[in-house]
Amino acid sequence: MRSLVLRSAAILLVLSAAPFAHAAECPGHPDALGTSRTLVVDPTEHPRIGTMQYPETLPLADHEVVLTFDDGPLPKHTKPILDILAAQCIKATFFVVGQMANAYPQELRSIRDAGHTIGTHTQNHPLRMNRMSIEENKAEIDQGIASAAAALGDPTQVAPFLRIPGLLRSSEVEDYLTSKGIQTWSADFPADDWHRISPARVTQLAISRLEAKGRGILLLHDIQARTEKALPNILRELKARGYRIVHVVPATKDLPKTPTAPWQWHLHPVEPVLSAADGMRFRFAPQPLRAAGKTAAMAAVPAMVQSSRKGDISALWWNVHADAGAQDATVALLSSSSAAFQFGEDTPKSPYLKAASALPRE
Numbered sequence: 001m002r003s004l005v006l007r008s009a010a011i012l013l014v015l016s017a018a019p020f021a022h023a024a025e026c027p028g029h030p031d032a033l034g035t036s037r038t039l040v041v042d043p044t045e046h047p048r049i050g051t052m053q054y055p056e057t058l059p060l061a062d063h064e065v066v067l068t069f070d071d072g073p074l075p076k077h078t079k080p081i082l083d084i085l086a087a088q089c090i091k092a093t094f095f096v097v098g099q100m101a102n103a104y105p106q107e108l109r110s111i112r113d114a115g116h117t118i119g120t121h122t123q124n125h126p127l128r129m130n131r132m133s134i135e136e137n138k139a140e141i142d143q144g145i146a147s148a149a150a151a152l153g154d155p156t157q158v159a160p161f162l163r164i165p166g167l168l169r170s171s172e173v174e175d176y177l178t179s180k181g182i183q184t185w186s187a188d189f190p191a192d193d194w195h196r197i198s199p200a201r202v203t204q205l206a207i208s209r210l211e212a213k214g215r216g217i218l219l220l221h222d223i224q225a226r227t228e229k230a231l232p233n234i235l236r237e238l239k240a241r242g243y244r245i246v247h248v249v250p251a252t253k254d255l256p257k258t259p260t261a262p263w264q265w266h267l268h269p270v271e272p273v274l275s276a277a278d279g280m281r282f283r284f285a286p287q288p289l290r291a292a293g294k295t296a297a298m299a300a301v302p303a304m305v306q307s308s309r310k311g312d313i314s315a316l317w318w319n320v321h322a323d324a325g326a327q328d329a330t331v332a333l334l335s336s337s338s339a340a341f342q343f344g345e346d347t348p349k350s351p352y353l354k355a356a357s358a359l360p361r362e
């Protein structure tokens with residue numbers, strides 16, 4: 001019986017040296033972890049990030065980490081956390097609550113003055129945004145941003161980055177944020193530092209979950225004593241294990257985004273390749289298909305495939321489906337960008353279809 005083989009070849013990540021790659025020097029602290037580079041992102045281009053909830057995440061290289069702190073500012077813990085970060089020359093992103101910015105505007109200015117990125121986390125941190133009306137949600141979002149802007153005295157110093165409280169997302173909220181040019185930040189791993197666990201456990205969870213994914217956005221809270229206590233150990237472990245800190249800032253008119261390829265916005269990018277064994281031939285759809293805003297190349301193959309699979313590989317998705325008993329199965333390779341597709345045969349028995357946009361660009 002002939003079968004369709006889906007094969008995903010690992011792709012070699014060739015990342016160009018970032019302009020900030022040598023910015024790790026930390027005066028007076030030769031052993032500091034430092035910040036290895038600054039990543040400039042266009043929030044509208046990749047509107048939802050963080051693999052806890054979304055297919056895409058920040059385009060980090062292996063062993064790169066982005067630190068994020070939610071729920072502050074709260075001077076009692078934010079201040080020592082800023083000191084710990086400063087001693088290591090680390091830049092992070094703070095998702096601040098509007099009420100807290102109103103209560104502690106000077107602390108928010110300290111975060112800014114230390115060079116960190118300031119995103120927002122709504123006005124009152126409601127843990128029911130997935131159930132609130134869109135009008136209530138808009139007010140929470142808008143007021144949170146306005147409060148942070150007022151405390152900073154400059155709306156341009158509030159990054160168009162927002163984390164939904166409790167990560168209680170809804171499409172309605174995400175769409176509203178996207179319509180305002182705001183990037184929705186989930187995370188790649190939490191450290192459970194809002195639970196009643198020991199600082200040692202926070203450290204262990206942060207490191208073990210990072211090690212499992214190899215890179216990503218770490219979710220922490222700068223209103224927790226256990227986070228403050230755990231942070232020096234987390235940073236020590238990151239350094240010992242060869243991790244590097246990346247600082248994320250939004251693109252502006254004067255600060256262009258860091259060039260990236262779509263496939264880099266996935267945790268484990270691979271080159272998507274569809275191959276058909278045993279002399280099967282793809283029959284390509286005559287027109288590129290447009291489906292759900294994606295570009296697609298389609299192939300009809302004999303109906304060997306009875307199952308459906310939607311995978312998360314690079315910036316591309318496979319859709320494979322066939323009705324039982326059908327003569328042909330439809331195989332679609334969808335790309336979220338304007339991908340070019342390459343068709344060919346590496347052997348007479350193994351035609352292939354792949355998306356060139358998944359390949360590193362020169």
Ligand SMILES: [Zn+2]
Pocket residue numbers: 070071121125165166
């Ligand atoms: Zn929160």
